[in-house]
Amino acid sequence: MITIMGATGATGGALLRRLIELGVPCRAISRTPDELRAAIGGEAPVEVVGADAADPRALRAAFDGSTQLFLAMANSPRQVALEINAIDAAAACGVRHVVKLSAPAVEPDSPVGVSRGHWRVETHLATTGMAATLLRPYAFMQKLLLNAPAVAEGVLIAAMRDVPCNYIDVRDIADVAAETLLRPGLDGVTYELTGPRAFSCPELAHLLGELTGRPVRHIDLPPDDFRGHLVRTARLPDWLANHVVEIQQLAIARPESPNGTVETVLGRPARTLDAFLREHLALFAPVT
Ligand SMILES: NC(=O)c1ccc[n+]([C@@H]2O[C@H](COP(=O)([O-])OP(=O)(O)OC[C@H]3O[C@@H](n4cnc5c(N)ncnc54)[C@H](OP(=O)(O)O)[C@@H]3O)[C@@H](O)[C@H]2O)c1
Numbered sequence: 001m002i003t004i005m006g007a008t009g010a011t012g013g014a015l016l017r018r019l020i021e022l023g024v025p026c027r028a029i030s031r032t033p034d035e036l037r038a039a040i041g042g043e044a045p046v047e048v049v050g051a052d053a054a055d056p057r058a059l060r061a062a063f064d065g066s067t068q069l070f071l072a073m074a075n076s077p078r079q080v081a082l083e084i085n086a087i088d089a090a091a092a093c094g095v096r097h098v099v100k101l102s103a104p105a106v107e108p109d110s111p112v113g114v115s116r117g118h119w120r121v122e123t124h125l126a127t128t129g130m131a132a133t134l135l136r137p138y139a140f141m142q143k144l145l146l147n148a149p150a151v152a153e154g155v156l157i158a159a160m161r162d163v164p165c166n167y168i169d170v171r172d173i174a175d176v177a178a179e180t181l182l183r184p185g186l187d188g189v190t191y192e193l194t195g196p197r198a199f200s201c202p203e204l205a206h207l208l209g210e211l212t213g214r215p216v217r218h219i220d221l222p223p224d225d226f227r228g229h230l231v232r233t234a235r236l237p238d239w240l241a242n243h244v245v246e247i248q249q250l251a252i253a254r255p256e257s258p259n260g261t262v263e264t265v266l267g268r269p270a271r272t273l274d275a276f277l278r279e280h281l282a283l284f285a286p287v288t
């Protein structure tokens with residue numbers, strides 16, 4: 001049995017839809033199982049189970065009978081503790097293989113705090129004896145939609161200067177996850193995942209302008225000003241605003257370039273940013 005932790009999230013949700021499409025029975029975990037059940041509908045071969053990762057007993061009940069776990073956890077100050085709870089419960093339940101959603105720059109002294117957290121989780125996972133597949137994707141295309149209200153007003157605000165960024169569609173991450181869960185021989189590997197082409201903010205603003213038919217101006221702020229903008233205007237909590245700034249400064253310190261891992265694993269090219277933005281163009285339209 002494949003169990004998905006984070007099944008209501010961006011990547012776990014995409015994996016759940018992929019497994020349903022393939023007709024693979026699976027179990028989906030959420031703290032709000034009734035909502036997830038309603039979203040899936042009755043036909044799919046999915047067992048929905050309620051559990052909070054803060055509750056080790058609930059996790060063990062949720063993982064009972066599972067052989068593989070996909071683990072995606074929302075970023076939060078509690079993320080490391082919650083993921084370690086899930087890993088320990090999986091090991092106690094006899095799970096053999098964990099596919100963990102991680103991030104770039106996973107190192108003990110990474111300049112990105114969230115990546116230092118992923119390093120602690122990955123290091124813990126390595127001690128359990130379970131096979132560990134680590135997915136380290138770059139920035140999710142889906143998160144670009146958070147910029148839609150500003151783009152609708154004609155601006156794209158960031159602190160990344162003109163460095164390239166490896167945006168990836170979470171559906172490609174999910175498709176790779178599905179392959180590692182279903183195809184023997186792909187487990188136990190670390191996959192660095194990118195889209196097919198890296199885009200700088202000026203290039204992204206230009207592309208958005210072309211697609212929407214309205215000019216989009218790229219505004220580059222100093223990191224501290226951008227952090228203030230995220231807290232005051234976008235209303236992000238301090239820890240999340242810090243994370244966004246750290247990720248953008250990482251792209252400056254370590255210029256990103258795409259690799260062919262998605263295509264190698266899936267046997268087809270990674271989804272493009274152009275196609276993703278076209279799918280969601282309506283969200284970038286000004287409110288009338
Ligand atoms: N955003 C990016 O550009 C990016 C890039 C690279 C890597 N990443 C990594 O991707 C991960 C986030 O993935 P995502 O964006 O797909 O996730 P997401 O949409 O933020 O959702 C993650 C899931 O976390 C679950 N969750 C949160 N607290 C929980 C708890 N106490 N107990 C059980 N479940 C809990 C939620 O489930 P319920 O609410 O249903 O319980 C939700 O389904 C992070 O580790 C991040 O570092 C992100």
